[in-house]
Amino acid sequence: MMKIYHTPVLINEAIDLLDIKKEDIVMDCTIGEGGHSEKILSHVNKFGHLYGIDRDKETLDTAKKRLSSIKTNFTLIHGNFADILNITKEHNVTGVNKIIVDLGISSLQIEIEERGFSFKREGPLDMRMNREERTTALEIINSFPEYEIADIIYKYGEERFSRKIAKKIVNYRKLKTIKTTTELAEIIKKAYPHKWQKIHPATRTFQALRIKVNKELENLEKFLESFPQILAKNGRVAIISYHSLEDRLIKTYFKQSEELHILNKKVIKPTPEEISRNPRSRSAKLRGAKKL
Ligand SMILES: C[S@@+](CC[C@H](N)C(=O)[O-])C[C@H]1O[C@@H](n2cnc3c(N)ncnc32)[C@H](O)[C@@H]1O
Secondary structure, three states: OOOOOOOOOOHHHHHHHHOOOOOOOOEEEEOOOOOHHHHHHHHHOOEEEEEEEOOOOOHHHHHHHHHHHHOEEEEEEEEOOOHHHHHHOOOOOOOEEEEEEEEOHHEEEHHHHOOOOOOOOOOOOOOOOOOOOOHHEEEEEEEEHHHHHHHHHHHHHHHOOHHHHHHHHHHHHHHOOOOOOHHHHHHHHHHHHHHHOOOOOOHHHHHHHHHOOOOOOHHHHHHHHHOOOOOOOOEEEEEEEEOOOHHHHHHHHHOOOOOOOEEOOOOOOOOOHHHHHHHHHHOEEOOOOOOO
């Protein structure tokens, strides 16, 4: 059976913004299943090279199979883009012309129950993108104090009922350890006023837990402070984000940087046609900048 991959978001827009040249050295800092990279590699000749980073080892296997069928001038690296300076040093990468970052999670990660990312699929409360790291959602939910759980849900999920949800969780865990995604989703649902249930009540809490478990905002901040150091003059960066907390960080960083020129003043969003073809793209925002 043919493998169905994660559908890459804003792919043509990102490639246009990056203005890929044949001999470019490109870093895909979130290679995932290789959707963006496959297209980038098709623009690059044998003098160019693509480096693909991901913190999730399992997605690297998929990316390898996919890219090997078209070209050989790529290198895959298991790592965190927050460590981009060390990664480039270790792999002797210099003169990077283009960088792409596609934040969030891949379909592969959401769809495998045992990764615990989805409230729609029963699985362990895990949510680690890198399974070699320690903290899981299970640990947060079952051992963090109530006020801290409420703060996480409020800060990273922008959830108005954070306190109610945290209270329900803590009351429930006094009786029994909360072990699965669907168990947690049910508890959240009970804490949620009925008239506010237009989207699934667990949506924002699951987002918040994922951001906390994977330190997503800290990693993005560290990346933003580092990447200009590895980008060549006139090199370009394109970043696709999926929630306002990330987009705010990117927008602010690009604006205040004296080393960067913003390529698109108006954020680029998916067309209605892309959203209907791939509903997961609906919250995507693309921003690009050029190194002066
Ligand atoms: C939306 S997916 C990328 C999909 C990819 N562009 C494609 O077309 O297949 C996001 C990927 O970023 C990875 N990721 C998230 N945070 C990361 C980080 N700090 N460092 C490296 N990879 C990260 C995730 O593991 C996931 O595979």
